[in-house]
Amino acid sequence: MPLKIAILASGNGTNAQAFIDKRRAGLLDVDIRLVAGNRPGAGVFARAQAAGIPCCALDHTAFPDRLSFDRELVRHIRESGAELIVLAGYMRLLSAEFLSAFAGRVINIHPALLPSFPGVHGGADALAYGVKLSGCTVHFVEEKVDSGPVIIQAAVPVNAGEDEDSLMQRIHALEHRIYPQALQWLAEERLTVRGRHVHLAPSPKGKQAPDGPWLVWPPLEEGF
Structure with missing residues (x-):
């Protein structure tokens, strides 16, 4: 079975596009269940929509604090069925509650x-x-910024x-x-x-x- 992933991104989405391209080429055994982020106008959503991938664009400025935003994000990710969270140019710090919800199942590129x-x-x-x-x-992502096993x-x-x-x-x-x-x-x-x-x-x-x-x-x- 393909690995079910959710991609979190805030920008143009070139790394997300790399995943999409490798998957199309039959080289990457993943099921991209969701592309989510905090900037509704970000280019990554156009890339996801062109590939037929569900999107969740949440404007973080519409939430009273980081924790309430992260709780809503966790809800959408859980509903998608994703098993792994892939940060691809996601420009927000994740709360301890978010990381606890997906302990050991969040990766990032720096x-x-x-x-x-x-x-x-x-x-x-x-x-x-x-x-x-x-x-x-x-x-792998831990609570400390840009930490976690390489x-x-x-x-x-x-x-x-x-x-x-x-x-x-x-x-x-x-x-x-x-x-x-x-x-x-x-x-x-x-x-x-x-x-x-x-x-x-x-x-x-x-x-x-x-x-x-x-x-x-x-x-x-x-x-x-």
């Missing part, structure tokens, strides 16, 4: 190599610091003097590969969390994707 440069400006902060490697991280990371070189747009284009391109890969591992029930360590069972197919000018670990598999 545009930096955690635990370095957490927060909303991870890519820009890494560039300003002058690092020689940056990248992105898929991780599933997969991708590193790209940073060129001295380059601008943020140039760096982020390379990072986003890898986000669209490692995030679907992490989802597929979860769909195949190949991930086990022991403390802070995420263990990946070997692939029955045994084929890896071709290498490129990046480092991804665990390695991408064929099709990703």
Whole structure:
């Protein structure tokens, strides 16, 4: 059975589109039950509607506080039947009550190599610091911001003097590969969390994707 997921997003939805495309190609064994978010005009909803995916656009400014918004969001997600919550550019902190409702079943992608440069400006902060490697991280979500056990990371070189747009284009391109890969591992029930360590069972197919000018670990598999 496909893994039933709900995607939470606040923006254009390029990572959500990557999931949709991989699913259409028969590479990602997920059932996207809901796309939800806090900005009704966000581009992600147009992408979801074009793919025939149910949407839930809740304007957070219409709620008296964060907790009441999260409770309504939890209700919609539970009604969708989703088993895993996938944050894809969702720009709101999740309350402890939300995370308790889906304990161990929320994942996120961050545009930096955690635990370095957490927060909303991870890519820009890494560039300003002058690092020689940056990248992105898929991780389980805990109450602490950008915390939780790491599933997969991708590193790209940073060129001295380059601008943020140039760096982020390379990072986003890898986000669209490692995030679907992490989802597929979860769909195949190949991930086990022991403390802070995420263990990946070997692939029955045994084929890896071709290498490129990046480092991804665990390695991408064929099709990703």
